[in-house]
Amino acid sequence: MTGANFTGATNVRFGANSATSFTVNSDTRITAVAPAGTGTVQVTVTTPAGISSQFVTYAYTQVTGPVLSSVTPPSGPAAGGTTVTLMGSGLSGTTAVRFGAVVAPSFTVVSDAQVMAVAPAGSGTVQITVSTPGGTSNGVAYTYASVPVVSSVSPNQGPVSGGNTVILTGGNFSGAAAVTFGSTPATSFTVDSPTRISAVVPAGAAGAVQVVVTGPGGTSAPGATYFYLGAPVLSSLTPASGTLSGGTSVTLTGSQFLNATAVRFGAAAASFMVVSDTLITAVAPPASAAGSVQVTVTTPGGTSAGVSYEYLAAPVLTALSPTAGPLSGGDIVTLTGSGFARTTSVHFGTGTAAFTVVSDTALTAVAPPGPPGPVGVTVTTPGGTSTALTYSRVPPPTI
Template sequence: MTVTGANFTSATQVRFGANPATSFTVNSDTRITAVAPAGTGTVQVTVTTPAGISSEFVTYAYTSVSLPVLSSVAPSSGPPAGGTTVTLRGSGLSGTTVVRFGATVAPSFTVVSDTQVTAVAPAGSGTVQITVTTPGGTSNGVAYAYASVPVVSSVSPQQGPVFGGNTVILTGSNFSGATAVSFGSTAATSFTVDSPTRISAVAPAGAAGAAQVVVTGPGGTSSPGVPYFYLDAPVLSSVTPGSGPVAGGTGVTLTGSHFLGATAVRFGATPAASFTVVSDTRITAVAPPSTAGAVQVTVTTPGGTGGGLSYLYLAAPVLTALSPAAGPVSGGDTVTLTGSGLAGTTSVQFGTRTAAFTVVSDTALTAVAPPGPAGPVGITVTTPGGTSNALTYSRVLPPTI
C-alpha cells in the first residue's frame, strides 16, 4: 500500500489499526510504501515518528476475497509461436490481474465475467500450467500444451478418381489432435487420426491434376509439398475386332483415352486373359472365354472405370445338311449348306480347298464346289465364332463307255 502525507522522513512505525505493517519503506518525506498485515474490517492507518503519531483519520478496509479456481481451458493446446486465444473457466476470476502460461505472462487477457477469462497464449514449448492471479491469490493450474506443426511425409495411394471417395493413408508426424485434412482447398470427406504418425482420410471430389495434401492441428497447418493426383476416368471409343469365339483367345485392340495406369480390362464381369497398355490411348487385350452373346468391355485405372462398348461372343457355326451330297471331280456345281451361325461366314473349305460362297441367311449358304480327286471330302464353314463340324461331300468320276 502507498501512504501519502507529510513529515514522514523519520517514521519508525506504520500501523493498520493495532497491527504494525508487515514491512514499510520511507520513500520520501511525503510517501511511504507498506505491506498490510492480516486483519479484518475497517482500520485506521497511522504513521509514527519521533514527533508523534499522525492524527488524521485515514482508513483501510479489509475485504473477503476468494482464491480464484480454474476448471477448464479451451483449446488446451496451440502452436509454439503463441497467439492462440484460449478461454479459461472457473470461479473468482473477476479481479484477475495477471494470467501466466507457466512462468510467462500472457501478452493480453480479458475478464469476461467472474467465471470466464480469455487470454492470448505467449510463445512457449512443451506442456505448461496456466494460472490466474487476483487479489485473492493465485489459482490452481490447468494444462496447456504447445503442439508442434503437423508434417505430412507421404500419401498412399498417390492418385485417385476426380469424383473422390477412395481412402488415402497419410503418414508423417504431429498428427495428434488434428482438426482438418485438406486436398488442395477442399476438406477431406472424412478422416480418422489412427496415431500421431498416421491418418486415414477419404478424398473429396476434385479437378484433374495435382492437389496438395495438408493437415491442420493444434500446432498449425502442415507445409504444402505432398501432392495427390486426381485422374480422369478412362474413356473407350472403339473395340477391334468387335466379336470373337466363345472360346476366347482373340486379340482385341481398345482405343480411347486416359488408359495409363490401367489395372484391369474386363469383358463383362470376366478379366481379360491378358492386356498391355501400349499408350494413354491404346490397349491390346486377349479376350477370355465366355458364353455366346454381347458383353460390355471396360477399362479400370486409378481414375475409375470407363468403357461400355460391346464385344460379341459368337458360337461356332454348325452344319446339319448339304445338297447335293455329291458332284463331279471337275467341280463347279452349287452346294447348299444348312445349319446355324452361318451369317458371319468368312470361309468355306472342301477339304483343304477354298470355295466361293454366298451367305443366304444365318441358317443357309451356297458354295461352288472346287475341282478335286474322286472320293469323299469334308466341308467346313469358318466364322468369327470358329470352324464348324464337317459334312461329307463326294466327288465322283464321269461314266466311261
C-alpha cells in the first residue's frame, strides 16, 4: 500500500478484518498480508492520529485448486527424461510439478486442462502433483521402470522365412512396447508375464542377430542371440535306387545339413545320421510299390528341394532254356522273365555266371562248371534277387 503518514501505523484492515501481518516500510509504504475474506472490501490504515479517511478497495476472488485426472505415459526409465502429459483442470497457473518430492526439471502449461512435464530421475512408484496459487493437486501414480533384461531365446534358431514362435525369458517385461530381431520388429508378441514373452519371428537373412525388448524402462542390452538358418540343399543320392523292402544305405550330399531333424523318402521318414554339414547317411524305408519318390532333408532352416530315389521291384525269372548242361559248363542258357534291365549278377547255385542283358525280359548266361545235380538259377538287380529255377548238370555217358 502506498500513501502518506504511515509512520507509527498500529493496524491495517481489509474491511472489518485486520491484516494477518504488516510492515511499515516507510512513511509512504506498507506491506501487508491479506486476511481471509470475500467480496470487495475497503482497506484502511490506523495510526495514533486516526484512521485513514481515504481508502482503496481490495477484491477477494475464488481460486479453485488444480485437479489431475491422468498421466501419459504412466511409467518411464529410472534415469528420467520422459516427457509426460498431465490432464486435469485448473492447471493454467501451474508453478511447479513434482514427482514425489522431486521437482520436475521443466514443464509447459498447454492449457487449463493440460501440462507437459519432463520426469526427473527416480525409482519405484511416486505421486505426481501440480501446484498453483490455488493449492496443490491430488496425486496420479507414475512408475519408474527398470530396463528389460533378455536372458535367453528358445528355440534360438529358425528359418529365414520367419513365422515360428520363440519364448524370451528374462525380467522387467511388463509394459513391453517392442521386440526386435536385429533391426526388424517381431511379427507379433505377447507379454505372458514380467519374465516371459512369446514372439513370432520376422523374416530375416541367414546369420545371427540380437533379440532385444523395449519397455517403459528402456531397451535391453544385447546378449540374446537368434540364428537365421538357410534351408538345406540336397544335391545327390548314392545309390539312387533300392529295393521295395527298404534297408538300402543311401549317402546324401549337399549343404547346411547340421541340425537336420528329418530325412524323408516321399512321405516316409528314414533313420539317418548327420556325418557333416555336407553329408548324411540314411536307411531307405520300405515302399508299397515300385516307382520314384522325392528324398528331402529338413532342418530348423526349412526343407530342401527333393532328389529322386527309385524303388525297384525284384526281377521275376519264369523260364530257362536249356534246363540242363554238362559238368564242364560253357553252354549258353537263355533266361526269360521281367525286370532284367538292371541285372547285376546271375548265379547257378553258388557259381557266378557271365551274362548279357538282351532286354528287360531276356538275358543269356554262360553256365559255370560244377558238380552233377540240380542247382538254383537266380537273377539279381538293385531291386533284389529273383526266385530260383532249376538247372541240372549232367555227367557224360559212361560205356
